[in-house]
Amino acid sequence: MELRQIQYFCAVVKAGSFTRAAETCNVSQSAISQQVKALESEFGFELVHRHGRSFDVTPAGELFARKAAALVEQLEDLRFEAEGVANGWATTLSVGYLNRYEGWEVQGAITAFAARHPHIPVHATAGSHDTLYHLIRRHDVDVLFSDRRRALSDAFVNQHLFDGWQYVEVSEASDVAWASELTVAELGHLPCILIASEDQEDVERDYYRDVLGFGSDFLFARSREEGRMMVAGNRGFMPLEMRTQTGRTGAALRRIPLVGQSGQLKSEYYCYWPKDHTNKLIEEFADILAGMFETPE
Numbered sequence: 001m002e003l004r005q006i007q008y009f010c011a012v013v014k015a016g017s018f019t020r021a022a023e024t025c026n027v028s029q030s031a032i033s034q035q036v037k038a039l040e041s042e043f044g045f046e047l048v049h050r051h052g053r054s055f056d057v058t059p060a061g062e063l064f065a066r067k068a069a070a071l072v073e074q075l076e077d078l079r080f081e082a083e084g085v086a087n088g089w090a091t092t093l094s095v096g097y098l099n100r101y102e103g104w105e106v107q108g109a110i111t112a113f114a115a116r117h118p119h120i121p122v123h124a125t126a127g128s129h130d131t132l133y134h135l136i137r138r139h140d141v142d143v144l145f146s147d148r149r150r151a152l153s154d155a156f157v158n159q160h161l162f163d164g165w166q167y168v169e170v171s172e173a174s175d176v177a178w179a180s181e182l183t184v185a186e187l188g189h190l191p192c193i194l195i196a197s198e199d200q201e202d203v204e205r206d207y208y209r210d211v212l213g214f215g216s217d218f219l220f221a222r223s224r225e226e227g228r229m230m231v232a233g234n235r236g237f238m239p240l241e242m243r244t245q246t247g248r249t250g251a252a253l254r255r256i257p258l259v260g261q262s263g264q265l266k267s268e269y270y271c272y273w274p275k276d277h278t279n280k281l282i283e284e285f286a287d288i289l290a291g292m293f294e295t296p297e
Contacts, residue, residue: 003075005039006068008032009047013057013065077119084280092121093281096141099126100195100224101164101269102240105292106145112288120281126223128200129207136272143282145289147241148268149207157278159271159286161293164241166258166265171234174254181257181264184213191236192216193227208239228253241267243293 011021012032022029040047047061057065084091093113097106110122125132125141129149135141145161152158168187170177176186192214196204201220208214219236221227227238232252239258246255257264271286 001039001042002035003072005035007072008035009039009061010065010069010072012036012048013061014069018055077117080117081119092123093143093285094123094125094141095143095145095285096125096127096132096135097145098132098147098269099128100227100240101145101147102224103243105243105289108292109285109289112292113285116284117281128196128204130203131197131200136274139274139277142277142279143271143273143285145269145271148270149211152270155276156272156274157286159290161269161271161290162243163266163268164243165245166239166241166267167255168237168239168258169228169231169253169255170237171231172252172254173234174237176237176256177254179256181259183259184215187237188215190216191219193219193221193230193236193238195221195224195227195238197222241269 008021008025008027008031011025012018015021015024018029018032018036022032025032036047045060046058047064048055048057081091095106095110106124110124114120114122125135127135129146132141132144132146133150136144147164168182170190174190176182176190179186192208194201194204194208198220201218204220205218208218216236219230221230221238230236231238240255242255245257245264259265271289273282273286
């Protein structure tokens, strides 16, 4: 019994067709059929019951295919890990992501990556823009998902993912709750709630005040959930970005577009990692993450 025979049989069962399985495996249909027959001959019983140009998988074939598919996946992971050790590749993946981003895509990419490589640990760290910047510079994380605040560096792979629409969240008790859109100036009388660790409060305040032009007082939360509770209590507004323009709101919060002279404001989002620390795990995760942003919300 050869691994190739097992892989071909699993492909036939998954595709429900010898022809489609042959296309998937990039071999001829006759080669697939011959290998499955060889497997049956070795076992001494049928895996598929053929009738004309179609077939049914026998109960024994269904059992074998189910358990063999899991075995093939484990062997692929083992090969990948052994190849990584032989070539000095990383055997873990550490992902940094922006703590105030409102979206499911990073979780989706981590889930998809973990499903492909169940034996490779994935560590995820949330942080503000500058926290993530320092983590990647020290190689404490392998790859980042974050907004753009600096000029793009040639020392990094800078993979653009999307431009996010800027919103603010306010309590329904706020005096601006029913505005159709808001400017930075119209929010000046309300405190701005930012998500940052204690050591990053000054950095975040300076960016929102000096670069984005917020004239508000500033309050700080340590997580998006804490920030939302502050918003719900009508303590101020919280800026956030969304991948698509949306009118959705929560039961107690209003999400209102933040606009400038040219319309709704936007922020650029990228996947970043140092060129001199690239490896197959990072590249694969980046491809998965980019695919998440190609999927309609």
